[in-house]
Amino acid sequence: MFDIPTREATLIELRRRLAETAPVVAVEPSVLPVPDALAGLLPGGGLPKGGIISLVVDDDDQAGAGTTSLLFSLLAGPTKPWSALVGLPDLGMQAAAELGVDLARVVLIPNPGVDLLQVLSVLADGVDLIAVASYHGPLASPARLRVLSARLKQRGTVLVAMGDWAGADLTLSVSVAAWGGLGTGHGRLRDRELVVRLRGRRAQGQFREVRILLRSEGVEGNGRVHITSAGLVPAVAQLRGAPYIASRTG
Template sequence: MSAMASSTAPGASAVYGVSAGVPVVEAGGVPGAGRVLPTRTELAAVLPWPGLRRGSTVAVHGSVSLLFALLAEATANGSWAAVVGLSGISLVAAAEAGVELARLAVVPRPGGDPAGVVAALLDGVDLVAVGGTRNIADSDARRLSARARNRGSVLLPFGPWAGAEVQLRCADASWRGLGQGHGYLRERAVTVHAGGRGAASRPRSCRLLLPARDGAVGVPAGEPAEIARPRLRSVVGC
């Protein structure tokens, strides 16, 4: 987005749960005006682009830490983000993950029309994360993805989403830090699986620390950035 506007975007005060004092500016300005919003380099192994492509829909399953990691670099570089329908998120954890809270709007309870709230935010915010996805009809989900494409925003559903271009799932989680019955849980290693359609049709997997010891994203020491998949061989006669 461009530098922070001195007033809210038209209609922003009408969005249920968003304070009229929250500044919302038009997407497409600078910084972040390019077609790709920056992400942490550790996420390169699971994204089909060198960042988050404007207009894309990237569904995140099972890890709020991964969602924060996707928001962190863009907000640190001047983009604005909104989180809708995730009432239990920790802003402390978001800040530790690198999210710039001064550029984050939170709508924990979007009321009876969550799709309408998301649509309004897509008109003026670079990245919009959406919880409670099961409460949004598939037809509305597709319309919101189309709106994101039209507005050049990035839509980040936290859960199932009809028509998402990229699906990110976390599995095989293990916490680290405890010794022989003592110590603290300091970091969590997970396998992130990525798939989807178009540029994301090639499945990808990698091991990440979500969160790492500093609360952000990291790569486990001694492990490859991307998990190699066995190559398929054609078998004659089958």
């Protein structure tokens, strides 16, 4: 018979893995850097440390294409953050690596068990960013969510929810505007243009939208991004070193 790990044994093993792979997380500056093309979209120019970010599909993008590509772009950002992917067993790690994600800095927790919030609290001690499947289970009481939020703020860890998350500080909705890269009658889709829109409590009442072009591996500086915000003049930024490989991971 196989032994079923207890909750305590699972948490002990999780802490051991973090100790082996992740350094002590610094809590400054106040934001986690992102690719230049996304910096103008976000208040403070990055992901707020200790904040909760929700990535959702736009209304016209029901298939959900784009959210995984955006997540991988964040993980492949300037600082290559230490991260954990929780409850997301179907993410394509090959696609992540080809987009620039350092897999040696990623902890995979495909099945976090019944107490997801406890697992997230433990992970907050050891990584810069946690990506998690959207959670609406019975343990997600307002009181427990507040405890998790306080832990994230204390440690300066960013939580990225792949879907709606109650009380998220920022919500980024993503849709695919265009595909490109196919040759005449052959080849594969190599380029993807994403539209990313910002809303949420920290959006300061502004509407912001950015278009980013993720190009195939090895092309740098060719992604042009137009940012529009209420009361602001549109700007253009460059997305450097953000290759994209077409896959079914989003």
